[in-house]
Structure formats: C-alpha cells, structure tokens
Amino acid sequence: MNPTLFDEDLLKTIAAEPRRPLLFVNATVHTLDPVIGHLTGADLLLGTREIVGVGTGLHTAAEDDGAVVVDCTGLTIVPGVVENGTVAGLRRRPSDRVGTLAPGNPATFAVISGALDLEHVIWRPEQAAAIVVDGEIALVDGRRLAPTPIEPASASPADSPYLGLWIDETGFIHQELAADGRYDEARGGRPHAYQGSFWIEGDRIVYRDDLGFWAYGSFRDDVLHHAGYVFHRR
Structure with missing residues (x-):
C-alpha cells in the first residue's frame, strides 16, 4: 500500500x-474491457461521475485540464464489480452494475497493492x-470518507454529420474530425498535440x-461535450 496516495x-x-478532474497516473x-485490455504504467482520468479517459499519455494534459494528479506508482486499479452491483459494501442499488473501466462508464474502482486481489477487497475494503x-x-486506507450512497426509488465516420473542425469555448483546443476516421487536435497553438482514431x-x-x-x-444539440470541455463547430 502506498501511504502517500492521498x-x-x-x-x-x-x-x-x-x-x-481527478487523474490517477x-x-x-485492469479494465476488463476486451478491446482496451490490461494496461501498465497507465492513467485513468475522471470527470465527475464517469471515466473520461484511460491509457498511457493522459498525464501530459493534466495541466491543460486542471486535473488533480494522484500518483499510483506500484499500485493496481481494478473495476469495482461484484455480484448484485455492490462495491465493497459501498453501493446499495442492485441495478447499478458498474461494468468495465472504459470511457463513459461509472468511475467506480479500487486502488490496491499487488498483494491484494479484487475478491479480497470486496470483503475487506479497509485493506485497499x-x-x-x-x-x-x-474510502482511503480503511477510512471511510463518503457515506454509502442511497439512490432514489455507429455509422462510419464518412457518413457522420459531425465531421469537421470543433473548437472549445476558450479557443484553446481545436479538434478536427476527418472522414477517414482520424482526429487531429491542436492545443494553445501547438499543432498535432493529440492524434488518433475515432x-x-x-x-x-x-x-x-x-x-x-x-x-x-x-453530441447534444450540435455541441460536443468532451473531457470537461464544450466544443462548437466552425
């Protein structure tokens, strides 16, 4: 266990x-997602309640995003998934199945040392x-910080209407979505800051x-919401 995690x-x-945003680096x-798979030396970026991004290289945008960085060197992150959707006794609504650690899914997970496994954490969460x-x-090092929550009773890119240049409200980020399924993102005048597939x-x-x-x-009402930013098409 890393005593300086929090x-x-x-x-x-x-x-x-x-x-x-919270960024675990x-x-x-272990995403348990069949496409993303198992990642080493990876980062996990959270919005408010959801996972925004997962993988290597996310920490390079921590300052841009104003993220609070949590160093998880030597630790493992696993989804909080157990029978009936309960997470180490911290959830009550059985219908809330957490799922994998993939973007868009609820940000519910355990940070554990290499000596622990998920089944152990389910029954002894204080050891996470x-x-x-x-x-x-x-919960941090056995100390509960939040009460148990109580809940009240693709088309191919070439055919997408969302292709083109999207710019965030501050003008800092310019993101081009191309018909070949590739994006190219400039940040603060720095070209090609991020590139990849979509x-x-x-x-x-x-x-x-x-x-x-x-x-x-x-996309909502022709506005792109991504990683805490709001983009409009130009």
Whole structure:
C-alpha cells in the first residue's frame, strides 16, 4: 500500500474543488474491457461521475485540464464489480452494475497493492489503498470518507454529420474530425498535440489516441461535450 496516495493536503484540495478532474497516473489498470485490455504504467482520468479517459499519455494534459494528479506508482486499479452491483459494501442499488473501466462508464474502482486481489477487497475494503464510487473517493486506507450512497426509488465516420473542425469555448483546443476516421487536435497553438482514431455511434464519440489512451464524448444539440470541455463547430 502506498501511504502517500492521498495525503491530507491532496484530500483537502479535492474536497475544496470537487469539480476538478481527478487523474490517477502510473498505475497498472485492469479494465476488463476486451478491446482496451490490461494496461501498465497507465492513467485513468475522471470527470465527475464517469471515466473520461484511460491509457498511457493522459498525464501530459493534466495541466491543460486542471486535473488533480494522484500518483499510483506500484499500485493496481481494478473495476469495482461484484455480484448484485455492490462495491465493497459501498453501493446499495442492485441495478447499478458498474461494468468495465472504459470511457463513459461509472468511475467506480479500487486502488490496491499487488498483494491484494479484487475478491479480497470486496470483503475487506479497509485493506485497499482507496475505493472510488461514482467519481467520489469513498474510502482511503480503511477510512471511510463518503457515506454509502442511497439512490432514489455507429455509422462510419464518412457518413457522420459531425465531421469537421470543433473548437472549445476558450479557443484553446481545436479538434478536427476527418472522414477517414482520424482526429487531429491542436492545443494553445501547438499543432498535432493529440492524434488518433475515432468512432461515432449515434450521439457518442469514442477516441483512441496514438499515445495509447481512450476517451469519449457526446453530441447534444450540435455541441460536443468532451473531457470537461464544450466544443462548437466552425
């Protein structure tokens, strides 16, 4: 277990600015997703309640995104998936099945040392370095930080209407979605900051960056929402 995963200063920062993205870096990530697979030295980026991106290279945009960085060197991140959708006793609604650690899914997972496995954490969550439920840090080194939540009772790119240049509201990010299924993103005047492939199905877009990480976004009323940014077409 890494005793400095969440020191008091880091926890205070997260509590004071709950809307800042959380970025877990340098971890071994078992996504359980058949496409993304098992990742080493990877990063996991959270929005508020969902996973925004997973893979290598995400930490290079931490400053751009204003993310709070959590160093997980030597630790493993696993999905919080057990029977009936319960996560180490921290969830109550059986219908909430967490699923894999893929972009767009709920940010619910355990951070564990190499000596622990998921089954062990399910029954002894206090032995995990941390447990995150829906993007909220629920438990750190056996100390519960959040109460148990109680819930109330693609088409091919060439055919997509969303191709073209998208620019965020500040003008900092320019993202070009091309008909060949490739995207090219400039940041702060820095060309080709990120490049990779994308897939669009309905109003959802999934990115696979050439650096190795995955991310996603959604289109609503001809506006692209991606990684906490709002883009308009130009």
